Structures are given as structure tokens and as C-alpha cells.
Amino acid sequence: MHTMLMLPSSALLVATLHNPHPAASLTAFRRNRLYMTLNNQSHTNGSNPKKKPRILCLHGKYQNAAVFSNKIAGARRKLQREYDLQFLDAPIVLPQDQDGDNDEAADGESATGQCADEENGPRSWWLRSPDEKTHILVREALEYVIRHSNTQQIDAILGFSQGGTLATALALSGAFPNLRCVVTAGAPFVAEAFQEAATFTQEFGRTNSESLFDVGLRIPKFHMAGETDALVAVESTRQLCEKGGNGTFVVHDQGHLFPTRSVRVQEVLDFLAKHID
Secondary structure (H helix, E strand, O other): OOOOOOOOOOOOOEEEEEOOOOEEEEEOOOOHHHHEEEOOOOOOOOOOOOOOEEEEEOOOEEHHHHHHHHOHHHHEEEOOOEEEEEOOOOOEEEEOOOOOOOEEEEHOOOOOOOOOOOOOOOOOOEEEOOOOOOEEEEHHHHHHHHHOOOHHHHOOEEEEHHHHHHHHHHHOOOOOOOOOEEEOOOOOOHHHHHHHHHHHHHHHOOOOOEEEHHHHHHEEEEEEEEEEOOOOOOHHHHHHHHHHOOEEEEOOOOOOOOOHHHHHHEEEEEHHHHHOO
């Protein structure tokens, strides 16, 4: 039996988790910290404003919304000319820890602090079990994003590392009825994420005679992997692409990051334009 986490959005709620990071906590944000929305303005065409398509952006483990936004600043500035970007903070606050799959420290920079600050510390969407054999709190991560997103208004999901795996699972879950496409970078295949997505589709029902999971498999996905990525193997991202359905797989010559070089950003822009516009 799965337990739905009831996280009020008005106050700061912290619950201690039993996990390999004893200082980690699950947090519900005050409403004004939930999203950081960038360039939330519409195109204007005479007297008829045109609303920009909306992209939900999901950061990697040991990052947060603000850190991810800053990390991809070069890509973000180009993306926000055409799209509204919404950066969502993950619910789990982590202690400062340079061990393990640390997405923020992967490029040699320190994380965001000693995690004494609940609002600005490093975060995670889910965790590994104490024996390191499985991932835990995956369903809660899907529920959290669905609950704190206007699912009817999301046109695409962009995710880095753990956030990219989550983005793919959300596409398969059937929870975003108007989702057009997904973009990921440095994202590993996590079996539990696919299992929970399949469970969600069973709960949401079917579209005519087709399962929502099958509908999600058809959503176009663009997966980027780093040739020198020391945290997520290229083959793991390739597996995510193969099992996620309708995927385009690209290997770049950098490491564990969301590419911001012009040629890669243009590939992302072309992909989005093809499937959203």
C-alpha cells in the first residue's frame, strides 16, 4: 500500500526520514518558494496576446531550482525568449555531502551550503534505501510534482540527472494530459521510477482503448549523455531512452551537466519547436 504525503503549501513542514542521509528532510514550501518562474510574459501580436508554452524544469540531486537555473544560464536565456520556464524545488533537503551522486559538485563547484538553510540547501527528488539496493520515495516524488504543478498547462518537461529521470517517468504517468515532449541531460535509468509511473497510469485509467503508459511512450523525448560523465554512465541514459519510448539519443563530449554550448542548445530549441509549436 502506498501512502500519499499530505504536504500543506502554506507553512513549512519538515519530517525526518530514515535514510542514508540522516539529516535529510522532506519539506513543503511556502507558496512563494514553490516555483521560480522566469520571463512569464506573453508574446504580443497587435491586440491579441499569445501565451508562451510552459516548460517545467527539474533539477538534479544536490541542486535546487535556483542553482539549476544559474547552471544553465546560457541555455536558459535562449529558452525563455520562446517559453515560460518554471523551476520547481525538490521536496527532500539534503545535508552537505560530497559523496555519492552529487550533481552539484560534479563540475568541481561546492554545493549550496551546509544545509542549515531549509529553503536554499541542496535537494533531492528521492533517495537510495539504507542498503543502497533500491530507490525510495519515488512515488512521493511523482505525487509532489503533480500536486504542485498545473498539469493542464505544462507543454514540456526539462530535467537534469535525477530530474531527467523524473521527467521521463512523469511523461509515462499520464498525469500531464497536454505534455508534448521531454528533454533530459545526464539522466540515469531508474527501474523504480518506471514502475511507479506504470502504477499511476493504472489509477488514471485509459484513453479510449489505449493505456496512458502507452500514450506516454509515444511522447517525443530528447536525451543527452556526457561522454566523460563520471556519475551517470552513457549506457544508463541510453537505457532510459530505449525504455522511455520515442527517444532521440545524443552523446556530447562533456561530463555530468546540462549542455549550454550553442550547438547543443540549438538542438534542444529545434526539438522543442518541432514538437510544441
